[in-house]
Amino acid sequence: MPVVHLASDHAGHALKELIARELPRLGFTVQDHGTDSCESCDYPVFAHKLCSALLAEGGQGILVCGSGIGMSIAANRHDGIRAALCTTELHARLSRRHNDANVLCLGARITGEELALAIVAAFLETAFEGGRHQRRIDQITPRS
Template identity: 85%
Template sequence: MPLVHLASDHAGYALKDILARELSGRGFTVRDHGTNSGESCDYPVFAHRLCAAVLREGGQGILVCGSGIGMSMAANRHDGIRAALCTTELHARLSRRHNDANVLCLGARITGEELALAIMAAFLETGFEGGRHQRRIDQITPRA
């Protein structure tokens, strides 16, 4: 079964749980890296935890915070993580096709539940095209 890692801060907690239920219902293996309540917490802790797991175990990740911006910024600090903040299904498809994104970021205060579910589905159902796009991916993290 495909593996999906999930994490959120307090602002994204409710949406993260909705996404987790949907993923489980679709047969995905879900690893929840927290937070586990709506109590105020620091989003970088959960972004770093999820990114470490994606790099170690494989699969894809989904991070949710209020806007999606903070999670995106924290996640993209990790070599090998290509986190995409998506607000439309087209963003999600293009982030996968052209950028081989391995982490989806969503803003729970920006994106409604139905749209978030559609964005997640587009992200998980779209593959990487490779070709000319691989050359560009290789330039994201230059080799020393």
């Protein structure tokens, strides 16, 4: 089964746990990078853990914090990560089709559980279209 890397801060912990229970039903193996409680913690630590693992091992990632903004900012500091903060299923589909996003960011205080699960499913089931979109990805990806 394909791997989905999953991480959150304290504000996103409950939603992360819900997503972790749903992913095997969608045909994915979960690699959980924390946090393991609702005790206050710093979101960049968990964004960096997830991104490092994803870049080393492959797969896709899901990051959850209160708004989703902090996680998306921290994740996008990594070369090779294209993190998308999505609040609708359409955002999720387009982030995959057009931007080849490899990390989905969600805001637990913004997005309800049912919608969050629908966004996760849309993100994971949508493929990158390539073509003209690849040319654009190449323009934002740093060259070594």
